Amino acid sequence: MLAQIGDEAKLLAGGQSLIPLMKLHFANPGHLVDLNFIPEISYIKEEDGALGFGALARHAEIENSATAAKLPIIHDCAAGIADVQVRNRGTIGGSIAEADPSGDWATVLLTQAAEVRCLSPKGERAVSLNQFITDAYTTVLAHDELVSEITVKIPPKGTGAAYLAFKRAAPVYPTASAAVSVAMEGDVCKEADIALGCVGLIAIKATAAEAALRGQRLTDKSIAAAAEAARAAADPQSDMRGSAGYKRALVVALVKRVIEIAARRARGEQVEVSHIYA
Amino acid sequence: MANKFGGEEKKWVGKALPRKEEDRLLRGRGRFADDIKLRDMAYLRFVRSPYAHARIISIDTSAAEALAGVVCTLTGKEIVPQTQPFIEIGPDSKVRDYPFAVSKVRYQGEPVAAVVAESASIADDAAELVRVEYEALEPVMDAEQALQDNSILHEEAGTNKIWHGVFEYGDVEKDFQDAAFVVRIDRLHFHRFSSTPLENNVVIGEWNLKDDRIYYSCNNSFPSFAIQFLSAHLNVHIDRIRVQTSDIGGSFGIKITNYPQMAVVALASKKAGGRPVKWVETRSEHMTSSAHGNERTFRDTRVALDKNGLITAITSRHIDDCGAYPRYEPLGCVIWSQVFPGVYRFKNARIDFTQTVTNKCPVGPNRGYSRMQHLWFLERVIDICAHELGIPADEMRMRNYIRPEEFPYTTPNGCVYDSGNYPGMLELAKQLIGWDAWKKKQAEAQKQGRLIGIGIGTTLDSGTNNFGQSQIVNPGAPFSGNSQGANCKLDIYGEVVVAVGSCPQGQGHETTAAQVVADVLNISPDLITVRTGFDTERNVHTGFSGTYASQFAVSGLSAVHGAAQKLKTEMKRLAAFVLESEEDDVEFGVGAQGPELRAKRTGKSINYWGLANIVNVNSAVLPVEMYDITLNCRYIWRAPFKVPDKQRKYGNLTLTYASQLHIAVIEVDRETFIPTILDYVAVDDCGTVINPPIVEGQVYGATAHGIGAALLENCAYDAVGNMLTSTFSDYTPITALNMPKIKYGHIQTPSPHSYSGAKGMGEGGAAPIHTISAALQDALFSNGIIIEDSFNNADSLFRALVGKEICQAERLVKLERRAS
Amino acid sequence: MPENIEKISVKLNVNGKTYVRNLEPRLLLVEFLREELDLTGTHVGCDTTYCGACTVLMNGAAVKSCTVFAVQADGAEILTVEGLEKDGQLHPIQKAFGDSYGLQCGYCTPGLLISTYELLSHNKQPSDKQIRKAIAGNTCRCTGYQNIFKAIQLAAQNRTRT
């Protein structure tokens, strides 16, 4: 289908990124191919110890899905994107294909060993999320290729993850956000994944921050060290959402809080997370 | 209070009556300007400047004109020969203001041309084909820099300064000599924001070439002012301009200044052969080029206080930034002085006031216009002095408030505050918020290193202007006083129909007007039709008619009351004749045949239909001496004002002074720097309340505007004049998630100036901005921080606390102790 | 340019009535509703999908009709503010907004009514926080939201009572 239309074609999923751009004349694709008429790719399923999200699964469907609720961080993310109306349309596939530097999904999925299934007339391939997005608004997708599914492994017990953002209002992207996943053994953090959103051209995997936690007991000190390492990893721009200096400070605060929530979840606690609004 | 005023029993006034406007709006049947579609209508789109300051080298519209579906284009050069520059309110102004930039552009988003096409989308495409060549000039983005005149916006004027004047009362220097304390504040700054009504500007205009009249359907909120500008600008007799409004999706003053766009639409219609032309503003256009509120900088403030912390004198230099064109300005240079001392008792002060143009969007009279800037300044002064002297904020206010027994209170500049009880409001607000409990919590939290602040903001909402104040800024201005018209009639079949000169945008005028008439005629408001919107053709407007400046409850309803009484008198006379009874024996009531007039003790009555029948279609039965009865009564209400003393800048500038007192408890998070409102109380006093839920709704709305302005909404520009908040997504108008729960309370000090005791209200004096600044300062003062700006968000608080970039007390404020 | 854009045949149901139209592919749903069907109760307040004045129900889900192409509504059921009343009687949500003074200028109201409709369709007794989240995408410039919160609570109460 795509191959026939050629270079000028754009896929239309939820349209919640593409239509605003077209309205402001920032995009003017020659053709639009509406994915919405392919109902087969809007599923949310659990299979072989992994969650599979069809590319067309809407944020709201994920927010309200009992299956997706197995991974609370997925719910944190889905429920915090924009507002009800945008969540009712926007899709997980569109979100990562758009590769907006402030998009929530990429940040969250970076901590979840997510894989992106890509489909083209030539066949199918799976790309790990950290290789999928290469730059702001840029992915490895070929022009005749689409995202068909995103899969996330369900981690073993003892792992907890959470996602938190600061937003000025619901229908705008966050000022900064942080996603953390920790695998705990008692008090000790065995494995950590930390990703930062809105503070770089793409979501940033804060590896030094992860290293600061790995093998450590979670104390105020180790958490603060990780948060400081995250600050160093952040590379924000000053804009209307905040100055670069402020965003770095915010990263520190967010990372600290998210580590704590992730650790509590790792211990089996139910913790509800809601973004912070101005 | 007695249950009677204005001569009749208060049955409906004061009631929580459901709004008449509701039904159509709830059903989606409101009629907003953009809902109107006319035969053969064409669509207009503006071509706007990407530069803040540039010379226009050339405009090439040929490609646009060549596009299929384009009707015509229009540029500044073309309209100059056909029009006069807009009226300037300022004295000897040399500014030449046209609805298009002619030789240069002066703010980003300024219209340079327009395209008219068969459809909105063709007009869109065509606008992109207009080629404009510019030569960039140095933009002037800061008011104080502008006053150096290094780069001049209006070369004809030779300076960026628009107005300068000194407001001085009393022996200021003596107070400073005698002062126990002198506090100096280097700089305070009130930011630019806009209340951004949800409905953008819309103009449909038709310059009908057959009758040579201009017909507008639009959402201008002060049409009688607009037609005065348009008539002079377009060289058209004022009666040839008809303006109609219907439902309006909010204005907050912003839609007063859309007359330049109205002019373009008319001229475009003329060029298009008289076809109706529609312009619907986009939100981005609204943000960059509609109108913003005034930005103001307060320099070199000195405050003299006695040993008890009573302020005796203030001197200060105020610099107001009105954007690229003065438009409604320099009225703002005097409007603030309606509240010269705010709610405080000091008598002596010298304010040196200057206004300047800059390369930003022109300002318009945004809700709380010009007064909120000044009131914020005074509240900052109070809190800064309180903190410097170590006096609690509530105590500081109690010592400085004008006392209840002092009303009516004459201010140093001759304004008469009609009534008020500020200590009473403070008491009530403290009670509602649980002041003592919060003080305790605050102390505990402080021990844990948390930053919690409690702030008070007291403010005034002055309503019903004396336009004579325009003569203080321009001695030659031909304006004074204030008036409003209304018409009340029995229509041919006896229906009661009311028309008002106001131009409502959600304030419930249809409802409150019906309440007033219902009391006069002793019938139910359901039986009264109040016309929607404004129409010059109804002939009820005066030159001041519109909806602005918190005045409907006074001027509008007084006019309605006057018209209804006139009608009542006529009905009585006529009924007495018909019923062969004495006028004094005629009673108003409702009978089996609907509303009627009865002759006491006779059992005789005549209903409204009967009366209307005689006057309108059965007049042969009417004796000659009754020929003056029309049952169609127009009444013009006039405010009892005098022309102020221009030299001394002295006189009563407004009729009523509603007041607001807010208290906020705010915590600034130590790590995220996000300020969170933990508790909020709004106490209001607008005299006698005509419809309590409507008043409460206005208070909530004004409170949201203030909280939004204080924490989220800022019209930001970069150094070269690009507007950084040109969309809602950047500007982030306040949403349900940002809005705290508001506790509401009110007291009533009736105004002696309105027939009902009501005071104008609705602007709210921006109380939340003062209150939030105060609370933030209370939270941060122990860290040596003074809140210097009216806009504070997490980022600016971060920069204050960590970056130490701004508002450090030791730099900004100096305390001189002279007390022995 | 405009002539050679291929129109697309669309069949959709709006407020219980079925419409079949040939539409330009880039026509927004809100433009279709307002301009073609003259359902002007749905409003436009912004150009960046912020304000929610354009909110309509599409197959039971609230959407911002300024950010949906009309052709995407092919086969869909749309409910706009005009479709809320029944036989001239206000819908309980409309009534609750009126009774609570939940509107002033009324420009945001149609969108808010629809967002409330969606909320109450799956949440009979929303908490204060849930109400705020549900209308976080609907800007109101007049009311300060307080009476809207009350209106939604009242609408929920009235529903559970009946």
Ligand SMILES: Cc1cc2nc3c(=O)[nH]c(=O)nc-3n(C[C@H](O)[C@H](O)[C@H](O)COP(=O)(O)OP(=O)(O)OC[C@H]3O[C@@H](n4cnc5c(N)ncnc54)[C@H](O)[C@@H]3O)c2cc1C
């Ligand atoms: C007001 C508003 C606020 C928002 N706030 C947030 C927020 O806070 N956080 C956040 O993360 N997002 C936010 N978004 C974006 C929203 O989440 C979008 O839904 C998402 O970014 C894009 O998803 P979509 O399905 O709408 O994609 P579309 O807009 O349809 O498409 C986006 C891009 O991806 C391409 N594409 C779509 N699907 C595929 C596919 N399956 N394979 C390949 N390419 C594809 C399209 O061609 C297009 O280039 C906001 C959007 C709006 C309008």
Ligand code: FES
């Ligand atoms: S008009 Fe659709 S969100 Fe503003």
Ligand code: FES
């Ligand atoms: S009532 Fe005016 S915008 Fe909500």
